[in-house]
Amino acid sequence: MPPSATTSENAGTFQNHASQEIAIVGGGLGGLALAIGLLKHHVNVHIYESAAAFSETGAGVAFGPNSTRALGLIHDALLEGYKKHATFNENRDHDHTFLSFRWGMDEKKEGGNKAGDLMWHLEDLWNTEGAQKLDVRTRSCIHRARLLDELVALLPQGITSFRKNFVSAEEQLDGSVKLYFADGTTALASAVIGCDGIKSQAREIVCGPSVQATYVGEYAYRAMVPKADAEKALGKELARNGQLYCGYGAYVVTYPVEHGDFTNMVAIPRESGESYSWSLADWTVPTTRDEFVQHFKGWYPPLVEVIAKYCGPQKWALFNLQHSAPYYKGKICLLGDSAHATTPHLGAGAGMAMEDAFILSSLIASVKSSEGIESAFRAFDSVRRPRTQQLIKNSRIAGLATDFMMPGVEDDTDRMKDHFKAWYKWLWHEDLEAQLQLAKNLLKVRDDAITDRLASI
Template sequence: MTGRIRVGIVGGGLAGITVAIALSKHRHVDVHVYESSPQFTERGAGIGLSPLTLEALNNIIPSAIDLLKTEAGAVEADAARLVIVRTDRCLAPFPRLSSGTEAGALVADLGQGAGLTMNRAPLLQTLLSLLPKEILHARKRLKSLEQVDSGVRVTFEDGTNEHFDAVIGADGIFSTVRDHVLGGKEHAASPAGWWDCRHLVPFEKAREALGEESFKVDRQYAWLGDGAAMLHGLVENKTMVQCIIAAIDKSFSTDRKREVTRNSLNDALPASWYKGPVAKGMVDLILDQEDPKGYAQWEHKFTPTYANNRVCIIGDAAHATSPWQGAGAGISIEDAFIIGHLFSNISTAAEIESAFKAFDALRRPRCQQVVDNGRRTGRLFCGQDETVGVNAEKMGRELGLMFAPLGALDLKLHKEDALSIMQEFLNN
């Protein structure tokens, strides 16, 4: 087919592969994905997708939910149960968990209905299986981009070049495409203020260490308290438990990775944690792995635009956020859904710039809100908000406000808004 719009996607993570699927549905778009790693893979453990994210994914891939259940081992899971470790009064319903009168108050059961949790690797492999192999190019690290009259010239580190009508940067938090779109590193990622460490352990082992009550409801549990938060949730068809300890980052180091030892965890966790029910068990579980490591959480505090002529950024390249809202992949999938819809409504390369401008105008406020609310969620989880403190009732109210916007997006309207904004740009 001649006259197809040629789109190069840089980065083969969840954002890059999902937008490739959204675009490859359109016969007038010729899409190619370039990934720097030798293979298209995802590392790390579980990931949760909310009902809204699944609705967006279902719009891109009909029957996505069934596919994830059968091919990626996804299991249904409600949003998290938030429990306080130490507060100034006990609201129960976990009196038996309390090691003192202050522990065990329920802050909130966050709810948007049942989402899915699964491991990252099978999720990516399931998505990859929907794309023709010949459009997937591994070992291709982008070096530079140049916008020329007829489109975008892309140079890879191996010295090869490609020419595209448009380029979509899905190359993650330290994106090279982002630097091109924003004209430098002024808005590069920076520390969000916390670090975390993780371990995936068999269910029986976790239940023994954390107690029966910690698995009473079929949700991820988040334990909130002074200076830190602890989370645990079932993955891999409920056979494994992902354990996370996150704490305020006092190091101010620019090195994201760090050693995790009993001493460093004791240093990060105020004594109040050990009066609660889970801290000792969680610390033991985290340390029960070879060479445990912690990672500083980084984010894009502000991003002035996602689009520059024929180049745009999506996913973590555009809006890397601290993980407190568990929504980075969710908003990346929303990005892919909107890009796919905009491209289904253009037919020539000359219209790309308007499509990317519309994408920026529509998506940036939504995604910036997730970044900002993520940061405030972290402060609330770790008892850092001065007006709220470690008070279950106030935390519940404020966290409700932080999480509400995530699910409150009408995707049908969002899609329509995208088109009408693009039409305005096309008319001008």
């Protein structure tokens, strides 16, 4: 049932300014998850989406334990919808395995490992019961379109306006926020939350024009390979369970989606040298299979051959958004990629948006009215900016590690494993409910300080 029909301990407590809704700019995964969380708490929302309909680019997305926990914390029905489409490692011996690390090419030493050889299985060694309680496993994957469908199914009719290209927003004298759109229309809201992705227009208002996504010198080739061809090329074990192939200057990740009907394969080479550029306006450019094969000469032949057969006609540039600016300004806040876009090397970007949605929706509900919304945004920024910006740093270094380019590690797989274990322990086992309580404590400290100042007047 839609979240607006559910009950909540905060039900009926939040009062929007002048009966206006909170405006969510952008109808991607993060924006819709936030809307569901707010509606569960009976907070009125309206979504403004630039496209003519809800849609998602890309193919598979991977969720770890932190991400699936966040889905359930946002709304039980969201987690249940996710589980209908989630694909896991088929081999039950790998229920707690996120990825199996392998050599993508021969080791550069006499008698070294060969392409395709196993390095190690990256496993959740710290809290295997957590995933089991949610009836998932350490790694789960879903096609973005299926997750979008489940999010949309939880939204009531009439809360979305399509073909609305957001241009700007400004606070009014009565405390509301006025939104301006490219078609000349406007709208009023209690507050605005920018969920408009890496090219965010809302971010320019909040952070200023100097905070821009940066090309990181890597790009991705993508292939969605039918089950039969993936198994023929790689065998059932490799095709039906998540794998990460490391190499000198590149890596390839593969994992099953759509309940194993397809294997999603993504190959990411790194540009050589210190100078490289790519316009954010054209973050996908045409490519050819021959170009892909040229980049991956010397790699595991069955892997290269099957990706070349199904490689898409475009390659995707990788950007991130490393900065120190607050994620809010007044009654305008940022969520997900608009605030902290990251590289995909730890498989955590979409999951971070789900964490954001849980924390922010709960904080907004806790401040009781639109007059306290800026305090909620401030508390959100205090607890989310350190974690999300740390992820960006960790992910960049993880990309170097998989390319055997991490200083002091290179192709020493034992040292590499130690780093990945530390990164994933930090990522997977954040206590989101404790983080929310910390943010609420920050709200209370500020409220108490205001009360004390008023008492002294």
